[in-house]
Amino acid sequence: MTDMTMIEAIRTALGRALQDDADVVLFGEDVGIDGGVFRATDGLIQRFGAARVRDTPLSETVIAGMAVGAAAHGLKPVAEIQFMGFLYPAIDQLANHAARLRNRTRGRLSCPMVLRAPYGGGIKAPEHHSESMEAMLAHIPGLRVVIPSTPARAYGLLLAAIRNPDPVVFLEPKRLYRALSEPVSDDGLALPIGEAVLEREGGDVTLVSWGAMLMETRAATDMLASEGIEAELIDLSSLKPIDRETVRTSVEKTGRCVIIHEAPLTAGLGAEISADLAEHCLTSLLAPIYRVAGYDTVMPYPRLEDHYMPSAVRILRAVHNVMEFE
Amino acid sequence: MSDPLAFLDADGRRLRDLPDFASDGETLKALYAAMVRTRSFDTKAISLQRTGRLGTYASSLGQEAISVGVVGAMQDADVFLPSFREHGGQLWRGVTLEELFLYWGGDERGNDFAGPRQDFPVCIPVASQFPHAAGVALAMQQKGERGVAVAVGGDGATSKGDFYESLNVVGTWQLPAVFVINNNEWAISVPRKEQTRARRLADKAVAAGIPGEQVDGNDVIAVREATTRALSRARAGKGGTLIECLSYRLGDHTTADDASRYRDEAEVSLHWKREPLTRLRNHLVEAHGWSKENEEALLRSCGDEIDAAAEAYLATEAESPGAMFAHLYASPPREISAQAEEFGDD
Ligand SMILES: Cc1ncc(C[n+]2csc(CCOP(=O)(O)OP(=O)(O)O)c2C)c(N)n1
Ligand SMILES: [Mg+2]
Numbered sequence: 253m254t255d256m257t258m259i260e261a262i263r264t265a266l267g268r269a270l271q272d273d274a275d276v277v278l279f280g281e282d283v284g285i286d287g288g289v290f291r292a293t294d295g296l297i298q299r300f301g302a303a304r305v306r307d308t309p310l311s312e313t314v315i316a317g318m319a320v321g322a323a324a325h326g327l328k329p330v331a332e333i334q335f336m337g338f339l340y341p342a343i344d345q346l347a348n349h350a351a352r353l354r355n356r357t358r359g360r361l362s363c364p365m366v367l368r369a370p371y372g373g374g375i376k377a378p379e380h381h382s383e384s385m386e387a388m389l390a391h392i393p394g395l396r397v398v399i400p401s402t403p404a405r406a407y408g409l410l411l412a413a414i415r416n417p418d419p420v421v422f423l424e425p426k427r428l429y430r431a432l433s434e435p436v437s438d439d440g441l442a443l444p445i446g447e448a449v450l451e452r453e454g455g456d457v458t459l460v461s462w463g464a465m466l467m468e469t470r471a472a473t474d475m476l477a478s479e480g481i482e483a484e485l486i487d488l489s490s491l492k493p494i495d496r497e498t499v500r501t502s503v504e505k506t507g508r509c510v511i512i513h514e515a516p517l518t519a520g521l522g523a524e525i526s527a528d529l530a531e532h533c534l535t536s537l538l539a540p541i542y543r544v545a546g547y548d549t550v551m552p553y554p555r556l557e558d559h560y561m562p563s564a565v566r567i568l569r570a571v572h573n574v575m576e577f578e
Numbered sequence: 579m580s581d582p583l584a585f586l587d588a589d590g591r592r593l594r595d596l597p598d599f600a601s602d603g604e605t606l607k608a609l610y611a612a613m614v615r616t617r618s619f620d621t622k623a624i625s626l627q628r629t630g631r632l633g634t635y636a637s638s639l640g641q642e643a644i645s646v647g648v649v650g651a652m653q654d655a656d657v658f659l660p661s662f663r664e665h666g667g668q669l670w671r672g673v674t675l676e677e678l679f680l681y682w683g684g685d686e687r688g689n690d691f692a693g694p695r696q697d698f699p700v701c702i703p704v705a706s707q708f709p710h711a712a713g714v715a716l717a718m719q720q721k722g723e724r725g726v727a728v729a730v731g732g733d734g735a736t737s738k739g740d741f742y743e744s745l746n747v748v749g750t751w752q753l754p755a756v757f758v759i760n761n762n763e764w765a766i767s768v769p770r771k772e773q774t775r776a777r778r779l780a781d782k783a784v785a786a787g788i789p790g791e792q793v794d795g796n797d798v799i800a801v802r803e804a805t806t807r808a809l810s811r812a813r814a815g816k817g818g819t820l821i822e823c824l825s826y827r828l829g830d831h832t833t834a835d836d837a838s839r840y841r842d843e844a845e846v847s848l849h850w851k852r853e854p855l856t857r858l859r860n861h862l863v864e865a866h867g868w869s870k871e872n873e874e875a876l877l878r879s880c881g882d883e884i885d886a887a888a889e890a891y892l893a894t895e896a897e898s899p900g901a902m903f904a905h906l907y908a909s910p911p912r913e914i915s916a917q918a919e920e921f922g923d924d
Contacts, residue, residue: 311747313740314743314744317712319713320710322720323713324698325714326717329713341739345709357686357689361699417908418907446911493912493913494913
């Protein structure tokens with residue numbers, strides 16, 4: 253076990269995958285000698301060579317589309333989109349090809365590719381560098397969408413994504429790249445995609461969150477505990493598929509739920525979880541389900557960014573509302 | 579600027595010495611038969627569509643020489659990535675008539691062809707197959723295979739970023755890929771000259787630093803020769819090539835289109851004089867003793883084979899509806915299994 257930040261854990265998982273499987277190739281913008289703009293691939297070109305760690309020309313269409321072709325022809329590409337704001341051209345390839353190739357050929361061809369992209373705000377990046385548009389991707393049938401919230405989960409889930417026989421979008425909360433570290437062992441063990449993590453047990457209210465928002469949510473649970481409110485905390489980890497059972501089981505116990513995400517409120521994944529609970533857990537509910545989310549605004553420039561991001565204070569306010577609901 | 583590569587003129591007269599493969603009568607007869615088979619399939623597909631027994635269909639009428647010439651030069655281990663108009667190429671590669679009918683009849687199993695298992699299915703989002711070809715070529719390069727990825731798209735497709743961007747990476751990485759443009763002068767209702775001010779679509783290769791060549795796309799010998807050269811360049815590690823095949827869309831864009839809304843019948847008639855089958859037939863008659871009997875026998879055997887395939891397609895029951903859940907993922911997530919269960923198919 254070594255203490256690792258999330259960026260180190262990601263780099264370690266990528267190195268492990270390159271080491272273990274000759275079919276794994278990395279490509280993207282600046283992933284070679286520069287090691288990626290966040291250094292996720294730092295040192296990998298030196299270890300594995302320029303044929304397996306490739307700087308592509310600057311084209312998101314090619315990064316995604318070439319991954320589709322390479323995956324269908326036997327490689328396991330792990331492609332990087334430099335920032336989520338530049339992922340939109342890749343959606344054509346994800347939705348129209350990666351996610352359907354298996355289905356439309358009835359299994360003759362498949363697409364074992366991973367598309368990695370840093371997402372989310374909080375690092376005062378220029379415009380177009382801070383969006384959280386995971387719900388757009390989670391809406392695409394045939395994809396999987398994963399977001400880790402700790403270094404160890406990043407390591408295990410990235411290995412799972414790379415080994416998955418179908419396409420996985422792996423979104424990295426860039427605010428967490430260096431924000432926390434924990435012991436991670438480079439044991440090559442993958443974590444299951446599609447399973448949420450019950451981070452903390454509590455009987456009063458269920459908090460569901462993912463990615464960087466776990467920071468605020470964890471802080472909020474601590475503050476709530478000091479008030480005598482025991483929150484159960486779930487890191488969803490997988491946005492598609494969603495581990496509905498874990499969320500339902502928790503809410504059946506607590507009767508209350510607050511969902512926290514950085515992405516805009518409307519048609520965000522909080523709505524999906526809320527609808528699922530309304531359908532399946534209505535009789536357990538003691539209060540309305542609340543969502544604490546980003547506003548339906550364009551992500552503000554860095555000076556106003558903090559005002560956009562859901563804060564622990566907003567989470568507390570929502571929890572107080574559901575606790576006091578009569 | 580050189581003229582488009584051509585060996586036979588519109589009447590089938592030799593313009594210059596033929597390449598070696600084309601001195602062999604049997605090879606030329608096989609190419610001719612493949613084009614006739616493609617056209618017969620086309621006729622049948624349109625008639626099935628008109629009678630409500632096939633979905634919207636994109637005819638390849640007049641462009642048979644492109645697809646057949648291109649894949650005729652390919653090897654089995656190469657990978658073909660067609661647009662939606664390259665039936666002739668798919669058939670030559672070994673996709674069956676019945677599988678093509680299934681696909682155009684709205685059945686995914688038509689893409690699960692028994693033939694060239696590594697070939698891509700038809701690509702509908704215009705130009706999006708070109709990045710795939712770059713990816714396949716990358717995989718081939720990486721794995722030390724000697725194959726080549728061959729993608730075909732239309733003149734309209736060359737206006738898309740997908741086309742330029744993947745042509746660019748093919749050049750940059752010297753990938754073993756051949757991009758073929760079926761320039762049939764139309765992208766639905768938009769004529770070629772309104773697509774770009776570029777004088778030749780082949781010139782778009784200049785920006786990628788790879789060779790771009792224009793060929794008479796109605797001359798199957800020229801198409802095959804240009805493709806053969808491009809494939810051997812790619813196999814020798816010398817990278818990709820862009821081939822622009824000049825042809826014409828003699829039919830409507832698809833069975834859902836009415837081309838009389840936007841183009842003159844006179845233009846179409848003019849192009850009928852240059853279509854690809856007549857010239858090769860004339861050459862076969864003149865140089866290889868192709869007889870009226872040969873011609874009739876070929877038409878009859880194509881017709882019989884296609885009728886039988888259509889019958890088999892029409893007799894094929896739709897998949898059980900649960901199939902829509904069954905093939906999305908290698909192992910379906912619970913969400914999908916739950917929806918499949920709720921749907922409750924057998
Ligand atoms: C990305 C995309 N935009 C629009 C369409 C609708 N569409 C289908 S074919 C076509 C024209 C294509 O023209 P061209 O590339 O010349 O190919 P052709 O149909 O002539 O073979 C259009 C606009 C599509 N399939 N994909
Ligand atoms: Mg066209």
